[in-house]
Amino acid sequence: MSFSEFHESGGGIIWMGPIDLLGLINLGLFAYLLFSKTMKKNLPDKTLQALKQIGGLALAWGAFATLAGFFQALGALEEAKDTIPFPVICGGLRVALITVLYGFVVYMISMASFIIFQFTKPAESKSI
DSSP, X not given: OOHHHHHHHTTHHHHTHHHHHHHHHHHHHHHHHHHHHHTTOOOOHHHHXXXXXXXXXXXXXXXXXXXXXXXXXHHHHHHOSSOOOHHHHHHHHHHHTHHHHXXXXXXXXXXXXXXXXXXXXXXXXXXX
């Protein structure tokens, strides 16, 4: 399955698009933090927190999209007049989980970046 097929089966632009956008924003924040680090500038705490929080938002959006997919799938099952084969139901559930998986990947990358930048940040000296 190619990335575009994966993306389209997960809900297309409506459900996967916001996760794409959040992933791109995090990529930009990562590039900014990496540039700041290579230029030996202080890493802004707000930018580090934004990196983490935007990743969390991607995970939350993926979970929300999965719940919406389950709601639609269960509604279709309820309206079905005939018995639906179990493999068809399993295939539908597999497709419904794509958005939460994609959001979780964006979250994991965000958290790994946050942890790396947080632990490589120089300790601030406190003056009395």
